[in-house]
Amino acid sequence: MEHFEVRATLARRAPGNRQQAVVGVNASGNVEILVERTLSETETLVEVTTAITGYRALWQAVIEDFFSRCPTGGLRFAINDGGAKPDVVSLRLMQSAQQMGGGQ
Amino acid sequence: MADWEKQRRGRNERLAAAAGYASGKVVLAKDVVPLLSAVVRTGDRVCLEGDNQKQADFLAEALASVDKTRIHDLHIVQSGVVLQAHIDLFDKGIARKLDFSYSGPQGHAIARALDAGKIELGAVHTYIELFARYFMDLTPNVALIAAVQADRAGNLYTGPNTEDTPTIVEATAFKSGIVVAQVNEIVDKLPRVDIPGGMIDFVIEADRPFYVEPLFTRDPLSVTEIQILMAMMALKGIYAPYGVRRLNHGIGFPTAAIELILPTYGEQLGLRGKVATHFALNPHPTLIPAIESGWVEQVHSFGSEVGMDEYMRRRSDIFFTGHDGTLRSNRLLCQTAGLYACDMFIGSTLQIDLAGNSSTFTSGRIAGFGGAPNMGSDARGRRHASQAWLTAGKEAVENPTSLTRGRKLVVQMIETFGEKMVPNFVEELDSVKMAAELKLDLAPVMIYGDDVSHIVTEEGIANLLMCHTADEREQAIRGVAGFTPVGLKRDRKAVEALRARGIIRRPEDLGIDPLSATRQLLAAHTIEDLATWSGGLYQPPAKFRNW
Amino acid sequence: MSNLIDLVNHDYYEASARDRIAGILDPGSFHEFLGAENRTISPHLAQFNLTGAFDDGLIVGAGRLEGQPVYVAAQEGRFMGGAFGEIHGAKLVGLLRAAAANGARKGIKAVLLLLDTGGVRLQEANAGELSISEAVHGIVEARLAGVPVIALVGGRSGAFGGGGIVTAFCSRIIVSDHGRIGVSGPEVIETNKGVEEFDAKDKGLVWRVTGGRTRAMMGGADCFVRDRIKDFRAAAIAQIGAAAPFTLATLVAEQKRLAARLQSYGDCRDAPEIWRIAGIADPASIAEVSEEAFASLPRLKEAAHDAR
Numbered sequence: 001m002e003h004f005e006v007r008a009t010l011a012r013r014a015p016g017n018r019q020q021a022v023v024g025v026n027a028s029g030n031v032e033i034l035v036e037r038t039l040s041e042t043e044t045l046v047e048v049t050t051a052i053t054g055y056r057a058l059w060q061a062v063i064e065d066f067f068s069r070c071p072t073g074g075l076r077f078a079i080n081d082g083g084a085k086p087d088v089v090s091l092r093l094m095q096s097a098q099q100m101g102g103g104q
Numbered sequence: 105m106a107d108w109e110k111q112r113r114g115r116n117e118r119l120a121a122a123a124g125y126a127s128g129k130v131v132l133a134k135d136v137v138p139l140l141s142a143v144v145r146t147g148d149r150v151c152l153e154g155d156n157q158k159q160a161d162f163l164a165e166a167l168a169s170v171d172k173t174r175i176h177d178l179h180i181v182q183s184g185v186v187l188q189a190h191i192d193l194f195d196k197g198i199a200r201k202l203d204f205s206y207s208g209p210q211g212h213a214i215a216r217a218l219d220a221g222k223i224e225l226g227a228v229h230t231y232i233e234l235f236a237r238y239f240m241d242l243t244p245n246v247a248l249i250a251a252v253q254a255d256r257a258g259n260l261y262t263g264p265n266t267e268d269t270p271t272i273v274e275a276t277a278f279k280s281g282i283v284v285a286q287v288n289e290i291v292d293k294l295p296r297v298d299i300p301g302g303m304i305d306f307v308i309e310a311d312r313p314f315y316v317e318p319l320f321t322r323d324p325l326s327v328t329e330i331q332i333l334m335a336m337m338a339l340k341g342i343y344a345p346y347g348v349r350r351l352n353h354g355i356g357f358p359t360a361a362i363e364l365i366l367p368t369y370g371e372q373l374g375l376r377g378k379v380a381t382h383f384a385l386n387p388h389p390t391l392i393p394a395i396e397s398g399w400v401e402q403v404h405s406f407g408s409e410v411g412m413d414e415y416m417r418r419r420s421d422i423f424f425t426g427h428d429g430t431l432r433s434n435r436l437l438c439q440t441a442g443l444y445a446c447d448m449f450i451g452s453t454l455q456i457d458l459a460g461n462s463s464t465f466t467s468g469r470i471a472g473f474g475g476a477p478n479m480g481s482d483a484r485g486r487r488h489a490s491q492a493w494l495t496a497g498k499e500a501v502e503n504p505t506s507l508t509r510g511r512k513l514v515v516q517m518i519e520t521f522g523e524k525m526v527p528n529f530v531e532e533l534d535s536v537k538m539a540a541e542l543k544l545d546l547a548p549v550m551i552y553g554d555d556v557s558h559i560v561t562e563e564g565i566a567n568l569l570m571c572h573t574a575d576e577r578e579q580a581i582r583g584v585a586g587f588t589p590v591g592l593k594r595d596r597k598a599v600e601a602l603r604a605r606g607i608i609r610r611p612e613d614l615g616i617d618p619l620s621a622t623r624q625l626l627a628a629h630t631i632e633d634l635a636t637w638s639g640g641l642y643q644p645p646a647k648f649r650n651w
Numbered sequence: 652m653s654n655l656i657d658l659v660n661h662d663y664y665e666a667s668a669r670d671r672i673a674g675i676l677d678p679g680s681f682h683e684f685l686g687a688e689n690r691t692i693s694p695h696l697a698q699f700n701l702t703g704a705f706d707d708g709l710i711v712g713a714g715r716l717e718g719q720p721v722y723v724a725a726q727e728g729r730f731m732g733g734a735f736g737e738i739h740g741a742k743l744v745g746l747l748r749a750a751a752a753n754g755a756r757k758g759i760k761a762v763l764l765l766l767d768t769g770g771v772r773l774q775e776a777n778a779g780e781l782s783i784s785e786a787v788h789g790i791v792e793a794r795l796a797g798v799p800v801i802a803l804v805g806g807r808s809g810a811f812g813g814g815g816i817v818t819a820f821c822s823r824i825i826v827s828d829h830g831r832i833g834v835s836g837p838e839v840i841e842t843n844k845g846v847e848e849f850d851a852k853d854k855g856l857v858w859r860v861t862g863g864r865t866r867a868m869m870g871g872a873d874c875f876v877r878d879r880i881k882d883f884r885a886a887a888i889a890q891i892g893a894a895a896p897f898t899l900a901t902l903v904a905e906q907k908r909l910a911a912r913l914q915s916y917g918d919c920r921d922a923p924e925i926w927r928i929a930g931i932a933d934p935a936s937i938a939e940v941s942e943e944a945f946a947s948l949p950r951l952k953e954a955a956h957d958a959r
Binding site: 623632647 | 664665828829852853854855858859862864938939941
């Protein structure tokens with residue numbers, strides 16, 4: 001079991017006013033993501049809980065790529081991982097940002 | 105005085121030795137092992153019919169039961185090594201040498217037998233290549249084949265699963281070989297004659313119908329959003345701009361996804377009638393919605409598919425059928441169509457290296473090639489033009505002229521990561537290491553990089569035709585390799601430059617929102633939906649039905 | 652092309668628990684109790700190196716169905732097979748107790764249970780088993796208080812183990828083709844009784860015995876719907892009104908109905924035998940006809956009842 005956070009200080013606020021969303025399911029090869037608009041507008045944070053250890057650098061790369069593509073200022077993401085591949089994680093992160101009103 | 109008829113005399117001796125077990129050409133199932141013991145000799149080249157679909161399984165088990173002190177060192181020359189009995193032949197020492205094309209489920213067993221010195225491997229071929237060698241230097245002495253029905257004169261009805269039979273029989277019967285057929289039943293009158301009785305020496309009514317693997321049935325339930333995204337990119341980024349009408353689809357889920365979004369996304373793009381009209385393709389159940397919606401004009405098939413027979417019988421405008429109504433498949437001819445008459449092959453693979461070479465041989469698994477390399481290679485002998493072929497050819501050179509030959513589009517669809525987070529993009533193919541360990545002369549490559557025109561991943565499409573240096577090609581591949589180590593080691597500037605030139609295209613460059621890639625785009629969500637689309641004509645095999 | 656539209660709407664089976672709730676209730680009317688932001692993750696799963704879910708795989712709340720207030724609970728069948736754990740179970744029990752205690756006063760017309768479960772979670776089995784008993788008790792109390800409890804079964808995990816028992820206690824049961832209802836799951840039967848008794852890999856057999864068609868045909872469910880969220884919604888609206896009062900007379904009638912069914916078909920080994928005894932002309936066709944055609948077939952006479 002591994003738990004870690006990836007943070008960024010951003011300039012871009014996530015659009016929309018929705019306060020919370022849940023995307024995906026913690027099932028095999030999938031992830032559940034809870035997004036909440038609880039941070040200051042320039043901050044963003046992804047918390048990851050995964051049973052598959054040893055891929056922290058990969059998570060970091062996927063999440064930083066997501067930050068570079070989507071304005072997520074103010075959003076806190078929490079992920080329960082069911083062993084998803086990076087492409088699925090990217091897709092779910094983008095879906096979750098879109099649900100908050102800030103897709104690409 | 106020279107003896108020019110040794111083979112014919114040898115054949116007559118074998119027939120004489122077997123005569124006691126036959127009544128005319130008919131042999132009872134209980135006599136199958138003595139029959140084979142009479143007609144097969146040590147050192148023979150034997151073709152035990154079996155490919156990725158139909159299997160002469162009754163004869164395979166019988167051959168694996170012969171006395172190995174009397175019959176050994178056989179050289180097996182057949183397209184598929186698929187059954188346990190095929191492996192038993194080598195484990196027991198009845199057979200020693202192997203030339204084949206496809207192994208599928210026995211990929212691990214072959215690797216183990218090779219490692220243990222039980223198999224002396226000739227080569228892993230493509231289908232046409234092996235068939236070609238039947239007429240050159242691998243002509244079988246004995247062919248053990250499978251058919252649906254026979255009459256007492258030995259005429260065979262091979263029915264929808266004709267597949268390799270005509271080719272095997274042609275090579276064996278006309279070079280003084282012996283042909284033994286297992287049939288599901290012996291009847292007085294055949295629905296049609298697929299193989300004339302004059303080429304058949306013995307027929308045996310087996311104790312069960314020959315086995316057919318439903319290899320080409322993909323359950324729509326398992327198609328993922330990522331595969332749908334890749335399918336959308338392929339349709340919009342490759343099928344549409346090249347106007348690809350004549351093609352072959354591989355066996356994997358990404359191409360099943362393409363089939364399932366033709367009537368939805370393809371329709372939205374206005375592509376019906378403009379792309380994907382003529383196929384060299386097994387009867388994929390996932391193609392039913394596209395056929396029913398008027399996309400497909402014609403399909404020629406390598407083999408049949410379990411459950412599709414009645415559907416095809418009732419869609420004779422689309423499929424090749426005999427006058428009896430049932431499908432006529434032919435692997436050699438369909439592979440030839442795939443090689444020469446298709447403008448595109450699009451399929452999945454398991455590993456791609458930095459030059460675009462791809463392989464399904466991953467560590468400890470000798471999977472074989474099947475037909476992909478024939479479809480997935482440029483036919484240098486092709487001389488007829490088409491829009492897709494000419495466009496691809498022009499892209500591949502810097503200054504095209506009227507002498508510039510066309511190119512086949514060879515598209516590999518691959519998700520950047522496989523099961524258990526194994527990266528599908530690698531610096532070096534597993535097959536290179538395997539070839540060294542097993543002392544093979546040639547590392548097995550399914551599709552050579554210089555034949556690949558495009559790679560489609562969830563990150564984008566790389567157009568390798570437009571890459572003119574090895575370095576460009578490497579960066580184009582890294583540029584769609586996602587978060588794999590190969591992808592992370594990309595030169596970001598070079599990749600952006602390739603993107604600006606249209607060599608790499610991301611979903612957003614194609615006007616595709618990745619979030620629109622949902623299962624709602626699938627024209628069928630379940631096997632049951634496919635049966636519904638077919639008006640009840642498609643009868644899925646039990647393992648795919650819950651009713 | 653006409654059936655294309657219909658097939659792509661084929662959706663209850665594939666939808667998430669949240670999407671099912673959103674589609675069944677009046678748009679925008681759902682209010683979740685103990686939402687994901689509370690992070691009510693199972694405290695047990697981490698010991699087994701398993702990650703949890705923020706709602707522990709059960710979503711509970713209140714909403715409106717055609718304007719009428721209802722409570723709803725939905726299991727996420729893809730998280731741990733929808734299985735009951737401690738928190739998952741406690742959330743369901745809490746909802747049922749709320750319905751029993753003050754549902755009638757608040758005008759709650761029904762509790763909808765969107766079941767999608769293989770039973771009890773092995774990693775927290777004791778708590779899970781306990782919660783099944785408490786849930787069953789909760790259903791009885793809610794029904795006694797005049798709030799019908801409606802089961803909807805159409806997900807990939809079906810309603811097995813304790814989930815099958817919970818279903819059987821409900822006032823009305825709605826099922827689709829994909830839905831399966833039973834206590835011991837196919838694999839459990841095969842493991843304990845042998846493959847000769849029940850071949851769990853024979854999907855046709857599994858559905859013929861536990862599937863939606865058989866359950867509906869025999870009265871094990873009250874209503875068969877196509878695999879569409881909108882069809883489940885329409886059926887839920889209809890079944891609330893059809894629910895029998897929870898009285899001794901209802902229970903006696905139910906007991907009689909079940910006894911009669913056992914007497915008629917108790918020796919049958921597979922569903923087509925039942926159809927044959929019941930005088931259905933082409934027993935094999937029951938599994939073959941389309942969802943629409945099946946929905947319009949008459950059910951067995953033993954299924955017609957005002958009990959449950």
